[in-house]
Amino acid sequence: MDWISQYKSRIVDADEAVKAIKSNNRIFMTGNVSVPQKLLAALVKYAPHLKDVEICQALSVGPADYVNPDMEGHLRVNTLFISANVRKAVQEGRADFTPVLLSEFPLLFKNKILPVDVALIHVSPPDEHGFCSLGVEVGLTKSPAESSKIIIAEVNEQMPRTLGDSFIHCSRLNYMVPVNYPVAEQPMGNGGDDEISGKIAGYIADLIPDYATLQMGIGAIPDAVLNFLVDKKDLGIHSEMFSDGVVRLVEKGVITNARKTLHPGKIVVGFILGTQALYKWADDNPLCEFHRQEYVNDPFVIAQNDRMVAINSAIEVDLTGQVCADSIGPKFFSGIGGQLDFIYGASRSKGGVPIIALPSTTVLKDGTVVSRIVSLLKLGAGVVTGRNHVHYIVTEYGVADLYGKTIRQRAQQLIKIAHPNFRKDLEKQARDLCYL
Numbered sequence: 001m002d003w004i005s006q007y008k009s010r011i012v013d014a015d016e017a018v019k020a021i022k023s024n025n026r027i028f029m030t031g032n033v034s035v036p037q038k039l040l041a042a043l044v045k046y047a048p049h050l051k052d053v054e055i056c057q058a059l060s061v062g063p064a065d066y067v068n069p070d071m072e073g074h075l076r077v078n079t080l081f082i083s084a085n086v087r088k089a090v091q092e093g094r095a096d097f098t099p100v101l102l103s104e105f106p107l108l109f110k111n112k113i114l115p116v117d118v119a120l121i122h123v124s125p126p127d128e129h130g131f132c133s134l135g136v137e138v139g140l141t142k143s144p145a146e147s148s149k150i151i152i153a154e155v156n157e158q159m160p161r162t163l164g165d166s167f168i169h170c171s172r173l174n175y176m177v178p179v180n181y182p183v184a185e186q187p188m189g190n191g192g193d194d195e196i197s198g199k200i201a202g203y204i205a206d207l208i209p210d211y212a213t214l215q216m217g218i219g220a221i222p223d224a225v226l227n228f229l230v231d232k233k234d235l236g237i238h239s240e241m242f243s244d245g246v247v248r249l250v251e252k253g254v255i256t257n258a259r260k261t262l263h264p265g266k267i268v269v270g271f272i273l274g275t276q277a278l279y280k281w282a283d284d285n286p287l288c289e290f291h292r293q294e295y296v297n298d299p300f301v302i303a304q305n306d307r308m309v310a311i312n313s314a315i316e317v318d319l320t321g322q323v324c325a326d327s328i329g330p331k332f333f334s335g336i337g338g339q340l341d342f343i344y345g346a347s348r349s350k351g352g353v354p355i356i357a358l359p360s361t362t363v364l365k366d367g368t369v370v371s372r373i374v375s376l377l378k379l380g381a382g383v384v385t386g387r388n389h390v391h392y393i394v395t396e397y398g399v400a401d402l403y404g405k406t407i408r409q410r411a412q413q414l415i416k417i418a419h420p421n422f423r424k425d426l427e428k429q430a431r432d433l434c435y436l
Contacts, residue, residue, distance in 0.1 A: 003130035007170045014042035017152045017175040023051040025117040028109060028144040031060040031083075032241075032271050033184040034137035036122040036154040039177060040066060043120075047074040056098075056114060058105060058140050059083040059335075061184045061273075067095050078114075080105055081335035082326075091331055099326070099382075102240055102338040103297035106143035110294075119148035123168065124159040131167040135159040136183055136279060138166040139240065139270020139293035150174045158182050160279045164289035186273040188223045188243035196359050197224040199396040204311060205229055207353050207392060207399065211259035213305040215239040215342045217312040218273070221357045225311060229254055236260035237267040238305050240297055240338040243274040247281050262304040263289060270296045297338050302345025308352040310342035315358075316372045316381070317393055319411040319430055321402045323356050323385035330380030343385050347403075353392065356385060360395040360419040373418035375429035393417065411435040 018039060021027065027043075030036065044065045047053075055066065056078045064085035067077050077095040079086050081102075089095035100108060108114045121141055123132035132155065134141050145151055145168065153173045157180040170176065197220045204221075205228035208214070213236040216222035226245035229235065236257040237246060246267070249255040257265050270293045272282055282288055295301060302308055314325045315333065327333050339356075346352040361369050373395070377383070391403040393414060400413035411430045415423050430436040 003126070003170055007126060007130065007176065010173065010176050011178060012175050014038045014177045015045070017177050018042045018046045020150055020152060020175060021046070021050065021053060021118050023053065026054045026056060026114065028116045028119045028148060029055050029057045029060070030121045030137050030141040030145075031058040032137045032140070033061045033186050033273055034122045034135060034141070034271070035060050035062045035184065036120050037062060037181065038179050039120050039152060039154055043075070044071070047071055050074050052076070054078050056080065056109070056116070060085060061186050069094065081337055082332055087333065097332050097335070099336055101297070101336055101341055102293055103299070103341045104294070105140055106292060106294050109144035110147050112147070116144055116148040118150045118152060119145040120152050121145050122154045122156060122159060124161045125155055125157060126170045127161070130170045132170055132173070133159070133161040133163075133166050134168065134290070135162055135166075136282070137271040138162065138164065138290035139296055142166070142168070142292050143294065146172075153177065154179045156180065156183070160283035162282055162288060162290045163284065163286055164291055166290040182276060183279055185275050187275055188218065188220075188245065188273060194220070196396045197221050200357050200359070200394055201225040201228050203394050203399050204355055204357060207355065208232060208309050209307055209351065210234065212236070212307040212309045212353070213238050213260050215302070215308070215310045215338070215346070216242060217337065217339065219313050221313055222311045234259040236305070237269065238262065238296070238302065238308070239268075240270045240293060240342075241273055242267070242269055243272065244278045247278060250287070257287075261306045262301070268296060297341040299341050299345035299348065302342060303348035303352070306350045308346040308349035310346035310354045312339040312343065312356055313358055314356050314372070316374050316377060317356065317358065317414065318374050318377045319414050319426070319433075319435055320407055321387040321390040321393070321410050321414075322377055322383045323390060324377050324381040325384040327380070327382040329378035336384050339384050340389065343389055343391070347389065347391060355392045355394055356390065357394040360397055360417065361422075371418055371422035371426070373414050373422070373426065375426060375433060407435050
């Protein structure tokens, strides 16, 4: 049977497709802005017929009816990175969280640590050879999908056809559900419009050399940094993700990828988050190579890029340099993501610059302002980047270079970049701890 006949024979609607899911199955669901919305809605509707189905995912964007209390006993989420739409369910114990490095996320499925019964994925229409592209989310999806017993795909007329290791042949898809809706948008940050992000971004930009290769985590600060790089020369991108700001620097001739030591001339990425303009730009664009996350985020691959710059954020940093980025005390907030992958990869790079950036304070729900540079992490806080891996910490008050420094020197430098209102207290606490 030729692929076109095979393709047509497997077309079903979403309600029919989800009937392939059985009680006690483990589902892998593609995430980020690529969540298959029609399939997920059909699964929620079908859920009363199912028992103890586990949905494994990373960050997901969109409605989260599948974690509502009435789904208990039918569907249970196991998220490997906590997004806002499932955070309450995780914190209330109605959903599970599995900590894992982003570089190892796909390997849990590929190596059958978490064997997959059904994969729900989201792809572009097939090309003339029958290959569908995984579009805006390749890195976290390809390996889990390939390891699944059954693959159910939404085939979306509006999914960009991205290039690289991004294709799956329609003969691998057991059920195909044609859809036609815009891919969800997730704009990053605000381009540094707020004063604090702008100040932090300015300090970070000073650390970035010409010809550097950049990784930028999610958030306002990494996005703001891009606005301060217009005078840099021949920058490159090797990152788990990027957003619209990268396109602006490509169009200005700042990001050329010409001086990259690995994949010269190419942007290497696992997934993208942004606006429709970004998705249109990425469509069939040979400048961008999408790869599996176990490759993109492998620290020993990252380190092959000379002058690798990693920019990531934190919830709080203690005076010894421990970085908490995944929880607020014992309450799980997000996940490990790619932070340690890239901090370690950049630290092993020739001329690498590993950066953790955060505002010096935050405002609690009751209006209390607290320091994010702290003497001790909150009880139960997770350490994502350990004191042994940390290099640069940046706030709006400057840069602390902690690498190779004693605890006394670290405490002194971190107090200098803390908010002035908290420096005296931090000095006293440091002395009480015998750091000073």
